[in-house]
Amino acid sequence: MSPGEGHALMLDRGNLKRRNRVNRVVTISSTAAALFAVAVLVIVVTSVVTKGIGAISLHFLTTPMGLFGDTSGGISNAIVGTAIIVGIAAVMAIPIGLLVAIYTTEFAPPRIGHAVRFALDLLNGVPTIITGIFVYGLIVVPQKHQSGFAGSVALAIIMLPIVARTAQEVLTLVPATLKEAAHALGIARWRTTVRVTLPTAAGGLITGALLSVARVAGETAPLILVCSIFGQGVLTEPGQALASIPVFIFQSSESPSPEAHTQAWAAASILIAFVLVLNVVARAFYARSRKRMGA
């Protein structure tokens, strides 16, 4: 046998082979799972784009949609509507979410911080159709009509826990030593927060806000309830119902006409492209922030 026979290193401890085998199985299966996740993304994106590419044109992007069944129009009114609905939602949700995060991480006693965190996680878990029904009862029923604003409120409710939770995570990453240094200089607590903690975390906070926008831009269920019966042409008044990309996709896909289906795929491609771009931008901000926080 080998020259090392009898040496302690060469002794077969019985389970070495088994451990190697387990190691290989786990490595292979986790790699396969990762590849599977990437493959799903690639399949979704390519199938959406290949099916929709035929309908994407400047005309498609700059013309409002036609009457029901008329596929000669485009999605300009849906793009404008989505921008307005999501924009108003962001204006409502992002400041509140940031304030909630600042309160819970910087000022609240630990017990209240935990309670708020738990509440946000619950809110995050509420199915969005429930949020839609809630806003329907809250705004649409009393007003007796749908509106872009109602859609914004629903999206803001969905955004709020996302913004707040990501901001909490980022703020807790700011090194305690920086806050300590500020306190030791006699800098007041709120000033430390505004001038030291927030600037240090800025990149990560922007990331969270952008991701929440990307998340709700494609939100469909609540909008079908509170903002789906809209007039012709490019509308900009949030007091009335506005078109939106997700609702356009939904309605076109319900249509019997194959041209409408192609338009739905095309609109879906636009939506995916928007979300991808937002994610890439968000990552860039996050990288900057991590550098500052020494991570």
Added chain:
Amino acid sequence: MDSSRFSETATVTDSNPEPRTSAEAGAGRPGPTISFGAEGPAKSLKPAREVGNVALESLHAYYGSNHAVRGVSLGFPAGKVTAIIGPSGCGKSTMVRCINRMHEEIPGARAEGKVMLDEIDLYDPSIDIVAVRRSVGMVFQKPNPFPTMSVIDNVTAGLRLTGASRSEMDDRGREALVGAGLWEEVKDRLKGPGTGLSGGQQQRLCIARALAVDPEVMLMDEPCSALDPVATLKIEELIGELKERVTIVIVTHNMQQAARVADTTAFMLGGELVEVGATDKLFTNPDDDRTEQYVTGKFG
């Protein structure tokens, strides 16, 4: 320009109104980084070192139910460097953090007893905690410049963010950098990021930041533990210069460092003060057996 420091020169040059005087004043003076004699920048900050005596009177500190500092009475005389040594967990950092009331920032932490700064009890209910922190500066283990701020903004952070006027800031900031022995190294990159400096420079930046608010006492909690030997040596030299203008309390794990920089050394164990005395005596001929065992490396 730094009007306060150049005021004497200004009266002389009044009768000699030549444009080169200001350049001459800068060139002719002993380099501001070096001299800390009677005319050095120290003088312009503080006329005399009659202030800055710190005395702990039966100080107790707790983390919840954990009694970390158990009745320490100890004086830190003005113009001197006092080192605190002792094994990990002996309460030396906690004790020091009681002097600028940073201890109570930790949830559940509290302190009892008196910390006298000259005639004032820093724990008196009428005392503003911000005023305490401005009188008692602190430098931490790891250099912690603010990563979003430039070098000069870091130095003046304590002034800017506590509401000082813009006009005095540049002078005070420069003075503090000179005081921390960093001016020559950073004068061309004041607008550059504070985190772009080397570790040792960052720590001196933090010392400058603490000096800029003009404290009477400077607490240093293992200020060299994250630095290489050369940077450590620079900080130690700096401590020797700074004691002219601030009372220095330094916590250190490094007994050679205590021996090099401290006039007085205190040895703590289990939250209690075991022995305090002249550094030479404490290291060569301590009164207490436990001190002897510790300084000779028998435990800790």
